[in-house]
Amino acid sequence: MIIAPTNAVSAEVSPVDVHARGALLLLLASSLGWLVLSGILALIAAIQLHSPAFLQDLPWLTHGRAEALRETAFIYGWAANAGLGIGLWLVGRLGGNLLRALNWTVTGTVFWNLGVLAGLVGIALGDMTSLPMLQLPRYVQPLLVVAYAAIALSGVLAWSGRRVDSTYASQWYVVAALFLFPWLLTAGQMVMLWAPMRGTLQAIAAAWYAQGIWSFWLAPLALAGAYYIVPKVTGRLLPSYEFAPLAFWVLLMAGGWTAGRALVGGPVPAWISTVAIVAGMLVLFHHMVLGLNLRVVLGGTGNALSFIRFGLAAYILSGVLNAIVSFRVVAERLHFTFAGSALDQLAYQGAISTLFFGSIYYMLPRLTGRTWSSGALIVGHRVLFIAGVVGAVVSLTVAGWLQGGYLLDGKTPVADILGNIRGPLLIATASQLVMLAANLLLVVNFFQSVCPCRTADASSPGPFRQPSAVEATAT
Amino acid sequence: MNGPSNSDPRIDQAVVTDDAVVVAHEKLLGKQPDEKARYRLLPLNLLFIFSGLIFFGATYLGRYAGYFDPKVFDETAPKATAAAAAPEDPIEKGKKVYATVCAACHQANGMGLPGAFPPLVESEWVVGSEERLIRIALHGLQGPVKVKGADFNSMMPAAGRVAGSGFNLSDDRIAAVLTYVRQEWGNKAGPITTEKVAEIHGKEGDHKPWTAAELEKLP
Numbered sequence: 001m002i003i004a005p006t007n008a009v010s011a012e013v014s015p016v017d018v019h020a021r022g023a024l025l026l027l028l029a030s031s032l033g034w035l036v037l038s039g040i041l042a043l044i045a046a047i048q049l050h051s052p053a054f055l056q057d058l059p060w061l062t063h064g065r066a067e068a069l070r071e072t073a074f075i076y077g078w079a080a081n082a083g084l085g086i087g088l089w090l091v092g093r094l095g096g097n098l099l100r101a102l103n104w105t106v107t108g109t110v111f112w113n114l115g116v117l118a119g120l121v122g123i124a125l126g127d128m129t130s131l132p133m134l135q136l137p138r139y140v141q142p143l144l145v146v147a148y149a150a151i152a153l154s155g156v157l158a159w160s161g162r163r164v165d166s167t168y169a170s171q172w173y174v175v176a177a178l179f180l181f182p183w184l185l186t187a188g189q190m191v192m193l194w195a196p197m198r199g200t201l202q203a204i205a206a207a208w209y210a211q212g213i214w215s216f217w218l219a220p221l222a223l224a225g226a227y228y229i230v231p232k233v234t235g236r237l238l239p240s241y242e243f244a245p246l247a248f249w250v251l252l253m254a255g256g257w258t259a260g261r262a263l264v265g266g267p268v269p270a271w272i273s274t275v276a277i278v279a280g281m282l283v284l285f286h287h288m289v290l291g292l293n294l295r296v297v298l299g300g301t302g303n304a305l306s307f308i309r310f311g312l313a314a315y316i317l318s319g320v321l322n323a324i325v326s327f328r329v330v331a332e333r334l335h336f337t338f339a340g341s342a343l344d345q346l347a348y349q350g351a352i353s354t355l356f357f358g359s360i361y362y363m364l365p366r367l368t369g370r371t372w373s374s375g376a377l378i379v380g381h382r383v384l385f386i387a388g389v390v391g392a393v394v395s396l397t398v399a400g401w402l403q404g405g406y407l408l409d410g411k412t413p414v415a416d417i418l419g420n421i422r423g424p425l426l427i428a429t430a431s432q433l434v435m436l437a438a439n440l441l442l443v444v445n446f447f448q449s450v451c452p453c454r455t456a457d458a459s460s461p462g463p464f465r466q467p468s469a470v471e472a473t474a475t
Numbered sequence: 476m477n478g479p480s481n482s483d484p485r486i487d488q489a490v491v492t493d494d495a496v497v498v499a500h501e502k503l504l505g506k507q508p509d510e511k512a513r514y515r516l517l518p519l520n521l522l523f524i525f526s527g528l529i530f531f532g533a534t535y536l537g538r539y540a541g542y543f544d545p546k547v548f549d550e551t552a553p554k555a556t557a558a559a560a561a562p563e564d565p566i567e568k569g570k571k572v573y574a575t576v577c578a579a580c581h582q583a584n585g586m587g588l589p590g591a592f593p594p595l596v597e598s599e600w601v602v603g604s605e606e607r608l609i610r611i612a613l614h615g616l617q618g619p620v621k622v623k624g625a626d627f628n629s630m631m632p633a634a635g636r637v638a639g640s641g642f643n644l645s646d647d648r649i650a651a652v653l654t655y656v657r658q659e660w661g662n663k664a665g666p667i668t669t670e671k672v673a674e675i676h677g678k679e680g681d682h683k684p685w686t687a688a689e690l691e692k693l694p
Contacts, residue, residue: 003491003499012489093493164494166501231500233481235490241503243521270541270550277539278532285525302481302488328550362487371485378484463486 002235012464016092016099017366023102023109023154024367025450027085028360030113032443034077035353039436041070046429050422060124068128068135069120075133075213076116076144079352081109083221086359087174088155089367090224094171095162101154108150115143131192133210138193145186152178169244169293173224176252180216184209200268207259215255218352222315225359226294226308233362234300240292247289254282261326264335273328280323287319303378307358310386314350318343333408338421338428339400345392349435354389357381357442364449371463373448377441384438391431399424565666569655572648576634577656585660591629593622595656602657602664607690609667609675612649613637615684631684635672638681646672 045066047054055061092099099105122128122137129135136144155178159171188209191197197205231238238244260268260276290312297309321343325334334340361378365371372378399421406417418425448454481488491499541547542554574583580592587594595601600622601608613635619628633640635649644652647669657664 003495014493094497096494164497166497168497168500228496229487231496232489232491232493233487237499237503240518240521241500245504246525267548269543269545270539270547270552271536271543274536274540274550278535281535282528282532285528288524289521300481303484304487305481365486371483373485375484382484464488 003231003237012366013369014093014366016089016097018369020089020092020099020102021367023099023105024085024089024363026106026109027081027088027151028364029446029450030109031078031081031085032439032446034073034081034113034116035439036436036443038070038073038078039432039439041066041073043429043432043436045070046425046432050418050425050429059126065124065126065128068123071133072116072120072123072135074348075218076119076136077113079218079348079356080112080116082356082360083177083218084151084155086225086356086363087177087221088151088158089363090170090228091155091158091162091174091178094168094228095158097158097161097163099154100157100161104150105154108147108153112144112147112151115140115147119144129193131188131206131209133213134188134192134206138189141185141189141193145182145189148182148185152182168227169238169241169248170224170228172245172248173220173227176248177217177220177224180212180220180252184212184216188212203263203266204260204268204272207262208256210262211259212256214347215251215258218348219251219255219315222311222352222355222359223290225362226297226312226355229304229308229359229362230294230297230300233302233305234296236296236299238293238296240289243289244293247286247293250282250286250289254279254286258283258322258326261322261331264326264328264331273326277323277326277328280326283319284323287316291316303382304358304362306382307354307361310389311351311354311358314346314354314389318347318351321346333404334400335404337400337403337407338396338425339404342393342396342400345389345396350389350393354385357385364446365463368450369463370449370454372445373454374445377445381438381441381445384434384441388431388433388435388438391434392428395424395427395431399428565651565654566658568648569651569653570659572644572652573655576642576644577652580631585656589625591627593620593625593627595662596660597662598622602662604694605667605671606675606693608653608657609649609672610679610682610685610690610693612653613672613676614679614682615640616687616690617684618686618688620687633684635676637676639683646676 044055044061045063048063048066052063055066059065088099088105116136119136119140122140123135127137127139129138155174159175159178162171188205191205192202192209196202227238227244257279258276260272260274261280263276264273266273294308294312297305297312324330325339325343361372402421402424403417406412406420412420539550541550541552581587581595582592585595593600600611600620611631613633614637615633616631617629619626621627632642634642634644634652636643636645650667650669650672653672654666656662657667
């Protein structure tokens with residue numbers, strides 16, 4: 001089924017874009033800076049796994065800190081800025097009114113990034129919290145809450161002031177993420193840093209927070225972009241769309257409960273892990289409906305859809321693998337091995353980053369009113385990045401599987417185990433290097449594309465196809 | 476393929492407006508007020524899959540959730556019964572045995588009936604030798620006996636698991652009831668262990684009811 005074709009220029013040129021250009025470009029530019037930084041840190045941390053002496057004389061770059069810095073730069077630097085930029089743009093566009101309170105967004109973005117920078121310096125100095133996904137030192141966290149509220153205000157206003165009552169899946173996911181993240185962040189801080197709960201509860205809260213970053217925040221933001229761009233570019237109605245609300249609610253209701261799978265075999269009551277295993281299976285319904293809805297992506301062409309296609313495949317695969325790995329018989333071998341890193345790479349690089357890239361590639365020409373500067377850099381980024389993700393996921397899975405076998409066997413000393421899996425770890429490092437190189441291509445292309453120095457092509461009537469061309473091809 | 480070709484990677488062309496996307500999909504949800512009810516029943520295969528996942532989840536929870544007990548860490552552990560969770564207090568157990576077996580003659584207050592059944596309160600037989608007391612409880616007592624200066628002459632039946640016993644109390648219940656009577660009503664003698672009862676039971680076997688004279692030869 002296709003959506004009735006519409007005038008392509010009016011489909012693309014929206015006053016929302018021009019109005020929000022400055023604020024959204026600031027978010028995107030910041031995100032790309034952190035993306036490169038986290039890529040460099042990922043490379044350092046990966047090298048240290050097979051060559052422990054690397055940078056060992058720099059106390060602020062020992063493996064523990066390098067890993068915490070990488071994770072923080074990735075989540076709170078890259079993913080937060082990019083996700084919010086995409087999310088605000090989507091609710092603005094779909095709401096149909098100009099984004100309001102954009103000066104709040106700009107101020108919030110500046111302070112958010114200063115907060116993340118201060119947090120990274122704090123981590124390098126050894127002030128990290130040791131909580132997964134929440135390594136930022138305690139003293140920058142209140143600033144982040146306030147800065148986040150300032151950024152998100154514009155999205156909330158766009159939602160409440162939308163022109164039509166009808167809503168679309170992208171809006172649900174963005175609005176859920178906008179509201180759930182501050183709840184997650186403040187509740188997590190409260191029970192883990194300001195008034196810490198005792199004993200086992202602390203571990204459960206930490207696992208819930210780390211899972212919440214995925215289920216309540218980054219996954220919804222990434223999916224919102226996919227839900228928007230797929231029908232826009234293909235012009236097709238999403239099949240089985242009547243199930244989309246169910247998929248949305250299953251993610252929100254069951255997603256957080258999957259947290260306990262990180263605690264399988266840990267010092268928590270058995271039911272915590274069992275409920276997590278069951279929730280992991282229930283969330284598969286979300287993944288299945290998502291696959292049904294967005295399967296029209298297979299029939300589309302274009303750069304953004306290529307990214308989204310890979311990102312959705314990684315997203316669904318990661319849901320299935322997480323459900324399988326959480327079962328105790330599998331966790332027995334793979335828990336606390338590099339297989340966990342492999343799943344993280346699949347989820348955060350393969351799904352989140354790739355889906356964000358697809359959205360950014362689609363979004364930037366709308367914001368600037370011009371095409372991207374270089375097609376070759378785009379293709380290079382896509383090919384290299386996907387190769388890097390596949391390399392990292394496959395090599396770390398192999399490393400984790402072997403490592404789990406050695407650890408269960410118990411006869412091989414830990415140092416020898418790392419020696420035996422040196423091959424896969426070297427490939428993982430090479431993959432990190434490839435991903436970093438790919439992302440540098442994106443950064444170069446981004447700044448070339450937004451540079452005011454770029455001369456407009458006078459012969460071109462504008463980047464967006466003329467209505468007649470659409471009518472000729474879309475019937 | 477209905478969309479225009481999208482061969483230039485530098486820009487992704489869209490074919491529909493935002494409003495068209497929202498409106499067209501809103502209709503699929505069947506909420507449009509001007510539409511006739513377009514709500515479709517859940518297609519059966521999805522309904523089955525979702526029900527299947529819920530059924531799996533419920534079964535799995537029932538089996539491996541450790542009864543949602545905060546103290547169960549092994550999901551395969553059998554449900555803890557009351558006895559296994561906390562071994563029964565021998566005093567409580569002895570009190571129950573006393574009420575069902577002994578109280579008929581010795582009375583609930585342990586005072587017996589003057590002239591018929593001897594008292595247990597401050598009785599030298601109760602708070603004195605373990606050897607004698609255990610034998611009385613296991614095999615019974617017949618013939619004349621002097622308790623707290625008073626003479627009694629009646630028949631106490633065997634309570635242990637011995638030939639001719641009407642009660643067949645196991646050694647640990649004998650131990651429990653004797654421990655109970657030795658600390659109740661102001662009695663202050665030490666507990667009787669199951670091991671000690673079993674030892675005497677093994678030594679004497681199915682002895683006939685004892686006489687006071689026989690018992691007085693024992694320590």
